[in-house]
Amino acid sequence: MPQVQLRSLVQARSGDKGNTVNIAVFARNEALYELLLRELTAERVKEHFGGMVIGEVTRYPVPKLLAMNFVCRGALGGGGSASMRMDNLGKCYAANLMRLEIEVGETNTNLSQS
Amino acid sequence: MRTIRIGAGQGFYGDSLLPAIETAKRGNVGYLCFDSLAELTLAILQKDRQRDASKGFARDIAVTMRELLPFIREKGIKLLTNAGGMNPLGAQREVARIAGELGLQGLKVAVVTGDDVLDRLQVWESQGISLAHMEDGGDASGIRSRIVFANAYLGAGPVVEALRQGADVIVTGRITDSALFLAPLIYEFGWGPKEWDRLAQGLLMGHLMECSGQAAGGNFSGDWQSVEALDRIGFPVAEVREDGEFVLTKTEGTGGLVSADTVKEQLLYEIHDPSAYMTPDAVLDVTNVRLQDDGPNRVRVTGARGTKRPETLKVVMGYSDGWLGQAIWGYSWPDALAKAKEADRIVRSRIRRMNLRYDEIHTDYLGYNSLHGPLAREPAEQLNEVYLRIAVRTGSREDAAKLGRLVPPLMLSGPPAMAGFLGMMKPRELLGMWSCLVPRAIVENVIQISVLEV
Structure with a gap:
C-alpha cells in the first residue's frame, strides 16, 4: 500500500493554551477528508508525538470545513512561560505532524487538489 | 444594510505598528482593535510592575499612540486596546501624556479596571469559591503561595459602556481577545444580550482578527511561498453587516493574502472543541461556518452559531x-x-x-x-x-x-x-499558568469604567 507524507496533502496550524497544544488539519477535498477520518485518528497522533505529548489527544472533526482539530494535553513541558523547550508555544507541532505518513490505497483522485 | 469596518491593529505585544498605520491612513475603518495580551504577556508585564509600580502596561502603547492619535482625531477612528495589561490606569495616564505632547485636546480616554483579581483571592477562598484547575480539577493549594498575578477574562460589556460614554480611546487589562472586537458591533448595531448567533458572528470576526497577520497570509502552512510581500503585510479588516455577516479583507495595496485558505487556518487556531468555544459573551460554535472567496483578498464569513453565555468567567493565574x-x-x-x-x-x-x-x-x-x-x-x-x-x-x-x-x-x-x-x-x-472558573458576578460587580478627557 502506498504511504504518503501528510506534508504533500494537508494544511495545518498549531497553537497553545497553557500546557495544551491544538493542531488544526485541513483537507483539500472530500476524498482526502474521508481518508483522514479513517487514518489520522487521535491514537495515531498520540503515537506520533510519543515523548512530546504526555496527556491525551482528542480529535474534533469539522466536516463542513473538511477539517479536524487535535487537542493534545500535557504537550509543552509545562506551557508557554514555564517550558524549557525552544518551541515553548507549540508553533511547530503542526509542521511536525506533517512528517506522519498515511496509507492512501489505490485512488484515482488527486488528494491534494481542491 | 449598515456595515462598519474594523481593523486589526496588533496581534501581540511587540507586533509591527506599520500595518495599523496603513489601515488608519487608507483603510477607511471606524475602529482599530489592538490585542496586546497573549497568555504569557501578563507574566512579562507583572515583572515590569514588580520592578516599578508605575509600569506594567505594554510599553509600546506610547509609540502606538504617538503614531495613531492624530488619525483618531482627524478621522474619528476609535482605538480599543488591552495594552493596559497589569496596569490599565498607568496606561490611561500614558495615553493622556502622549495626547498632551501632541497638543491634542478634547480626546476621551477610557479605562476599564476590575480584571485584576489577585487581592480578592483570599476573600473568595474564605467564601468557599473554588480555584480548582478548570481542566483537571486539580487543587490550587500547591501553587497558592507562589501566585504572582491573577486576572479574569472580561467580556465586551464594559467596553460597550465606555463607547456609550463617548470614549475615543479605550484601554483595558485582561479582556477576552475576541470581546474587544465584538464591543463596537454591540454598540453600533444595538445587538441584544441574547442575540446569540449575531454575537457569535462578532466573536468569530474577533477571533479571526485578533492574531493580526495570521489571517492575512502570515504563518500560512499552505502554499506560503506564493504569498506576496509579507514585508508590507496588511492586517485584516472586517466589513461587518448589521445582521452579523462579514467580509474579511485588508487595505488595498498591502502585502499578504486574505483567502479562504489563509483564513481557515486561523479559524481553529487555539480553539479546543469547535462546537463550544467558551467566551464571556456567548458560547461559539464554528462547525457550520462557511468561508467563501469573494474576489481578491476578500472572504465572506457566515454560519457562526451561538448559545447562552456561561455563568462563569475564566481566571488565569501565573505562579513562580x-x-x-x-x-x-x-x-x-x-x-x-x-x-x-x-x-x-x-x-x-x-x-x-x-x-x-x-x-x-x-x-x-x-x-x-x-x-x-x-x-x-x-x-x-x-x-x-x-x-x-x-x-x-x-x-x-x-x-x-x-x-x-x-x-x-x-x-x-x-x-x-x-x-x-x-x-x-x-x-x-x-x-x-493556572486557569480556573469563577462565578461571573463576583468579578463583574467590581468592574469600573472611568473616562478621562484630555
Missing part, C-alpha cells in the same frame, strides 16, 4: 515555577553533532562534580532537533555546523546563572572547532 538558566554555543563540521554531544556530556559531568542542584537538564541541538525534539530524524549527511543549547531548571536564580560559566573553558579544553558562544545569558523566571 523556578528559574531557567541556559547557554548556547556551536561546533563546526566535521563531526559537528558528535562534538556537540561530547560537549554536552562534559558539561553534565561538571554539573555533577560541582554539585549544582538542577531539577532538570535539557539539551537541544539547534539545526538538528531543537524544534522537533525526540521526533527529529537523524541527519542524512553531516551537518555543516550545529549549535548546542543546554537549559537547566532550578529553584535558585544564582544556581541558574552558574551554568553559563561552565562553557568558556570548553574553548581550550573541549572538542575542537567551537565558536559562537552567546555569552552569559540572564536567568529567566519560569511562570506556571
Whole structure:
C-alpha cells in the first residue's frame, strides 16, 4: 500500500493554551477528508508525538470545513512561560505532524487538489 | 444594510505598528482593535510592575499612540486596546501624556479596571469559591503561595459602556481577545444580550482578527511561498453587516493574502472543541461556518452559531515555577553533532562534580532537533555546523546563572572547532499558568469604567 507524507496533502496550524497544544488539519477535498477520518485518528497522533505529548489527544472533526482539530494535553513541558523547550508555544507541532505518513490505497483522485 | 469596518491593529505585544498605520491612513475603518495580551504577556508585564509600580502596561502603547492619535482625531477612528495589561490606569495616564505632547485636546480616554483579581483571592477562598484547575480539577493549594498575578477574562460589556460614554480611546487589562472586537458591533448595531448567533458572528470576526497577520497570509502552512510581500503585510479588516455577516479583507495595496485558505487556518487556531468555544459573551460554535472567496483578498464569513453565555468567567493565574538558566554555543563540521554531544556530556559531568542542584537538564541541538525534539530524524549527511543549547531548571536564580560559566573553558579544553558562544545569558523566571472558573458576578460587580478627557 502506498504511504504518503501528510506534508504533500494537508494544511495545518498549531497553537497553545497553557500546557495544551491544538493542531488544526485541513483537507483539500472530500476524498482526502474521508481518508483522514479513517487514518489520522487521535491514537495515531498520540503515537506520533510519543515523548512530546504526555496527556491525551482528542480529535474534533469539522466536516463542513473538511477539517479536524487535535487537542493534545500535557504537550509543552509545562506551557508557554514555564517550558524549557525552544518551541515553548507549540508553533511547530503542526509542521511536525506533517512528517506522519498515511496509507492512501489505490485512488484515482488527486488528494491534494481542491 | 449598515456595515462598519474594523481593523486589526496588533496581534501581540511587540507586533509591527506599520500595518495599523496603513489601515488608519487608507483603510477607511471606524475602529482599530489592538490585542496586546497573549497568555504569557501578563507574566512579562507583572515583572515590569514588580520592578516599578508605575509600569506594567505594554510599553509600546506610547509609540502606538504617538503614531495613531492624530488619525483618531482627524478621522474619528476609535482605538480599543488591552495594552493596559497589569496596569490599565498607568496606561490611561500614558495615553493622556502622549495626547498632551501632541497638543491634542478634547480626546476621551477610557479605562476599564476590575480584571485584576489577585487581592480578592483570599476573600473568595474564605467564601468557599473554588480555584480548582478548570481542566483537571486539580487543587490550587500547591501553587497558592507562589501566585504572582491573577486576572479574569472580561467580556465586551464594559467596553460597550465606555463607547456609550463617548470614549475615543479605550484601554483595558485582561479582556477576552475576541470581546474587544465584538464591543463596537454591540454598540453600533444595538445587538441584544441574547442575540446569540449575531454575537457569535462578532466573536468569530474577533477571533479571526485578533492574531493580526495570521489571517492575512502570515504563518500560512499552505502554499506560503506564493504569498506576496509579507514585508508590507496588511492586517485584516472586517466589513461587518448589521445582521452579523462579514467580509474579511485588508487595505488595498498591502502585502499578504486574505483567502479562504489563509483564513481557515486561523479559524481553529487555539480553539479546543469547535462546537463550544467558551467566551464571556456567548458560547461559539464554528462547525457550520462557511468561508467563501469573494474576489481578491476578500472572504465572506457566515454560519457562526451561538448559545447562552456561561455563568462563569475564566481566571488565569501565573505562579513562580523556578528559574531557567541556559547557554548556547556551536561546533563546526566535521563531526559537528558528535562534538556537540561530547560537549554536552562534559558539561553534565561538571554539573555533577560541582554539585549544582538542577531539577532538570535539557539539551537541544539547534539545526538538528531543537524544534522537533525526540521526533527529529537523524541527519542524512553531516551537518555543516550545529549549535548546542543546554537549559537547566532550578529553584535558585544564582544556581541558574552558574551554568553559563561552565562553557568558556570548553574553548581550550573541549572538542575542537567551537565558536559562537552567546555569552552569559540572564536567568529567566519560569511562570506556571493556572486557569480556573469563577462565578461571573463576583468579578463583574467590581468592574469600573472611568473616562478621562484630555
